[in-house]
Every structure is written in C-alpha cells, then in structure tokens.
Amino acid sequence: MSKFSYSVATIVSIFAIFFSGGLCLAFDESGCLTCHQYPGLVSINKDHTLTALHIDAKRYAASAHGRFQCISCHTTIEKVPHTGNRYVDCSTVCHQGKDAKRLPSDYPLSDFHKTEQSFISRLEDKTSCRVCHRLYPHQANNLVRGFLNMHIGFVTCEVCHLKKKKFNGMTYQWHDSENARFSGEPFGTFFNPASRKTKKPMNFISRIAIYATKDGKRQSLANTRDTAAASTFERKQLAMTDKEKTERLRFFHRDIEKKEISVACDQCHSTHSILDYAKLGFDPKKASQLKNLYLKGLVTKYKTFYFPQLFNN
Ligand code: HEC
Ligand code: HEC
Ligand code: HEC
Numbered sequence: 087m088s089k090f091s092y093s094v095a096t097i098v099s100i101f102a103i104f105f106s107g108g109l110c111l112a113f114d115e116s117g118c119l120t121c122h123q124y125p126g127l128v129s130i131n132k133d134h135t136l137t138a139l140h141i142d143a144k145r146y147a148a149s150a151h152g153r154f155q156c157i158s159c160h161t162t163i164e165k166v167p168h169t170g171n172r173y174v175d176c177s178t179v180c181h182q183g184k185d186a187k188r189l190p191s192d193y194p195l196s197d198f199h200k201t202e203q204s205f206i207s208r209l210e211d212k213t214s215c216r217v218c219h220r221l222y223p224h225q226a227n228n229l230v231r232g233f234l235n236m237h238i239g240f241v242t243c244e245v246c247h248l249k250k251k252k253f254n255g256m257t258y259q260w261h262d263s264e265n266a267r268f269s270g271e272p273f274g275t276f277f278n279p280a281s282r283k284t285k286k287p288m289n290f291i292s293r294i295a296i297y298a299t300k301d302g303k304r305q306s307l308a309n310t311r312d313t314a315a316a317s318t319f320e321r322k323q324l325a326m327t328d329k330e331k332t333e334r335l336r337f338f339h340r341d342i343e344k345k346e347i348s349v350a351c352d353q354c355h356s357t358h359s360i361l362d363y364a365k366l367g368f369d370p371k372k373a374s375q376l377k378n379l380y381l382k383g384l385v386t387k388y389k390t391f392y393f394p395q396l397f398n399n
C-alpha cells in the first residue's frame with residue numbers, strides 16, 4: 087500500500103489549492119474534513135461490521151468538543167491511509183491530572199461521534215448483485231473502500247463494474263427512486279430531478295444507472311433478470327461442487343469486468359467525465375465541484391484498479 091500513502095500535509099496542501107470557499111473551519115486546520123465531511127463514507131471491518139467515517143461539520147462544531155482540533159485527540163493520524171487510526175488520546179488538552187475532569191475508565195468511546203454521522207442503513211435494491219453482495223461491498227482496499235462504499239448511494243453497481251465493450255449506445259440516467267433507510271440524517275438525491283414530479287421524500291434515494299439502446303429501445307443494464315436464480319444459488323450452494331459453483335459465478339458475472347475495471351475515480355471526477363452532470367440535472371456549481379474534486383491527488387494517482395483473478399476464462 088505504500089505507493090498510495092500520502093502525508094496529511096500533502097493532502098492539506100492539495101486542499102488549500104483546490105478549496106475555494108464554504109468549509110474553512112477553525113477546528114479543522116489539519117483538513118480532516120476534506121475527506122470526512124461526506125455522509126455515507128463507510129468502512130467495513132474484517133468481521134463485516136461497519137465503521138461510519140462521516141463527521142458532520144456543523145454538528146461537530148456544536149458538540150461539547152467542537153472547539154478542539156481533530157488531532158488533539160487523534161494524535162497518531164499522519165498519513166492516508168492512516169496508521170494507528172483507532173488510537174485516541176483524551177488527555178492532551180483535557181481529562182488530565184487530579185483536578186481536571188477525568189474520564190471514568192469504562193467511559194464508552196465507540197459512540198463518540200454518533201450524532202455527527204449519517205449513512206444508509208438499508209437500500210431496497212432488487213438487482214442480482216445485492217442477493218449475494220452486502221450493502222457495502224468494498225472491503226479489500228483501505229485507501230478507497232470508504233469512498234467506493236459511499237457511491238452505493240449515488241450510482242448502481244453496473245455504472246462502475248460493467249463490461250462496457252459488450253454494449254452499444256450507453257447512456258447514464260436516473261433510475262427510479264429506491265426505498266432507503268438512513269442512520270442519522272437523510273442525504274443524497276432523494277428524487278429524480280429530471281422528472282420533477284416528486285417531492286423530496288425522506289425515505290428514498292435516487293441513483294444514476296446505465297442504459298443501453300437495443301432495437302431502438304432504452305434498456306436498463308441493472309441486472310434484475312438473474313435475481314431469482316441468484317437466490318436459488320444462495321440456497322443451494324452448500325450442496326454444489328466447487329466446479330459447479332465457479333461455473334455459476336462465472337454466469338452471474340458474465341457482464342461484469344474482472345481483473346481490471348474501466349471506471350476509475352477520474353473517469354467521473356474530471357472534465358472528461360463519462361457522466362454529463364448538467365444533463366443529469368446537477369446545478370452548475372455542484373457539477374463543477376464533482377468534476378474538480380478536491381481529492382485530486384488521490385483521484386488521479388489512483389487510476390487503474392486491478393482485481394485479484396477469481397474467475398478464469
Ligand atoms: C484523503 C482523505 C482523508 C483525510 C485527509 C483524512 N482521512 Fe481519516 N480516513 C480516511 C479514510 C478513507 C478512512 C477509512 C480507511 C479504511 O477504510 O480503513 C479514514 C479513517 C479514519 C479513522 C478511523 C476509523 C477506523 O475505525 O478505522 C479516523 C479516526 C480518522 N480517519 C480520522 C482522521 C483525522 C483526525 C484526520 C485529520 C488529521 C483525517 N482522518 C484525515 C480518509 C481521510
Ligand atoms: C475530544 C476528542 C476527539 C476529537 C476532538 C475528535 N475525535 Fe474523532 N473520535 C474520538 C473518539 C473517542 C472516537 C472513538 C474511538 C473508538 O471507537 O475507540 C473517535 C472516532 C473517530 C472516527 C472513527 C469513526 C467512529 O465514529 O468511531 C473518525 C473518522 C473520527 N473520530 C474523526 C474525527 C474528526 C474528523 C475530528 C475533527 C473534526 C475528530 N474526530 C475529533 C475522539 C475525538
Ligand atoms: C450468486 C451470487 C453472486 C451474484 C448474483 C453476484 N455476485 Fe459478485 N461475487 C460473488 C462471489 C462469491 C464473488 C467472489 C469474491 C467474494 O467472495 O467476494 C464475487 C465477486 C465479485 C467481484 C470481484 C471480481 C474480481 O475480479 O475480484 C465483483 C466486482 C462483483 N462480484 C460484482 C458483482 C456485480 C456488479 C453483480 C451484479 C451484476 C454481482 N457481483 C453478482 C457472488 C455473486
């Protein structure tokens with residue numbers, strides 16, 4: 087991973103160059119919120135439990151600790167990906183000495199930022215992918231898994247994972263709103279801005295999906311046609327031989343890119359984005375923000391993604 091290791095100082099200078107207003111916060115001199123400001127940023131642990139990484143700037147500022155720099159407690163965070171990231175020191179400024187307010191030894195730390203965090207806790211996605219894969223499917227790469235998991239609320243799996251060479255006349259458009267449940271505050275795009283017929287319901291989210299044209303008709307490439315077969319596979323796989331399993335999995339992934347995928351961060355977050363943000367209904371300010379993402383260093387250096395070889399054909 088050392089190839090993708092950046093010092094927080096580098097990130098902050100990138101932040102300083104690309105950041106042009108809005109979020110300039112006294113308590114965030116280290117620029118931690120450059121990355122942590124986003125709702126939906128979620129990391130997955132080895133035991134499949136989830137760690138929310140979002141810190142809402144306003145709620146943090148209003149909290150009991152809102153006037154402290156992040157690093158006054160998170161003293162070991164120096165580079166990205168961070169090392170020693172769970173370590174927290176509460177006694178750098180406060181909670182020290184006999185006279186100061188001391189923390190009881192059994193003080194529960196794990197919910198510390200809970201009221202400052204939002205993420206999707208449920209999404210009714212009827213694709214085959216979700217029969218087998220978890221809501222937050224990215225776990226392998228600790229530099230990008232948080233950001234990739236965040237995108238499950240923005241775009242469908244196929245937008246990033248499809249073997250695009252197999253299809254003609256592809257377009258990116260809003261999929262119908264899907265039922266969602268949020269932990270914390272609802273966020274994201276709750277309605278189809280193109281159709282304008284819906285008010286913003288609190289329990290829905292709309293995502294961008296990929297479509298192809300076949301026989302003059304627009305067709306969604308989100309895979310719902312294998313959903314029933316995927317459920318059958320899940321029920322019966324214990325009784326299957328390895329060879330049968332591999333073959334079935336190859337079938338379910340026949341339209342999915344394997345070893346490498348063609349969509350990296352800068353294929354959407356750059357001026358040559360595959361997504362036409364204006365046409366999709368994003369206002370000019372947001373469109374420009376998405377094209378010129380502050381995380382540029384991270385985004386452009388992380389250009390190609392290689393998957394481990396799992397399916398041989
Ligand atoms: C360039 C983006 C970026 C910046 C800047 C950044 N972080 Fe992070 N941080 C991440 C990502 C991504 C993760 C999740 C890594 C993973 O999936 O294991 C993370 C994880 C964490 C975690 C650990 C969560 C856990 O349980 O493992 C803490 C704590 C944290 N960051 C605090 C900070 C603080 C404090 C700063 C500022 C000094 C900071 N971060 C700056 C991207 C960033
Ligand atoms: C007063 C001390 C303190 C300050 C200041 C502080 N944190 Fe934390 N932070 C904690 C504690 C305690 C935890 C929980 C650690 C654990 O679970 O063991 C935590 C956890 C985290 C996590 C991991 C996710 C989670 O909820 O467990 C992230 C990310 C994080 N902090 C980011 C930040 C950022 C960004 C700032 C500044 C805006 C900040 N923290 C300021 C004490 C602090
Ligand atoms: C029948 C279950 C099943 C279905 C349906 C399914 N997957 Fe998978 N997928 C797996 C398993 C098992 C793996 C092996 C890796 C693992 O255990 O995570 C995998 C691996 C992957 C990988 C990693 C491939 C690599 O080269 O490392 C991607 C990407 C992926 N799936 C995406 C999808 C998408 C997108 C869909 C929906 C079109 C989908 N999957 C449908 C079970 C399934």
Ligand code: HEC
Pocket residue numbers: 215216219221223224225226227230234237238241242243244245246247347349350391392
């Ligand atoms: C924003 C683009 C994007 C979206 C959306 C996305 N993925 Fe991924 N996915 C990636 C990239 C990039 C990787 C490779 C990460 C790496 O470098 O290891 C990946 C890796 C994976 C892997 C390999 C295992 C792992 O832990 O990384 C699986 C499985 C997977 N994706 C499934 C899915 C499923 C299922 C969905 C839909 C729910 C989905 N992805 C949505 C970009 C995306």
Ligand code: HEC
Pocket residue numbers: 124230233234237240241245246274275294349350351352353354355361375376379381384385
């Ligand atoms: C397939 C296209 C696609 C890819 C690939 C992609 N993104 Fe995004 N990303 C989006 C879209 C669309 C949004 C905005 C969704 C919305 O606000 O409705 C977004 C939003 C974001 C945001 C929030 C920006 C904001 O101002 O709200 C960040 C940060 C981000 N992406 C980082 C990344 C990183 C890092 C990668 C690579 C690991 C990546 N993205 C890959 C499409 C993509």
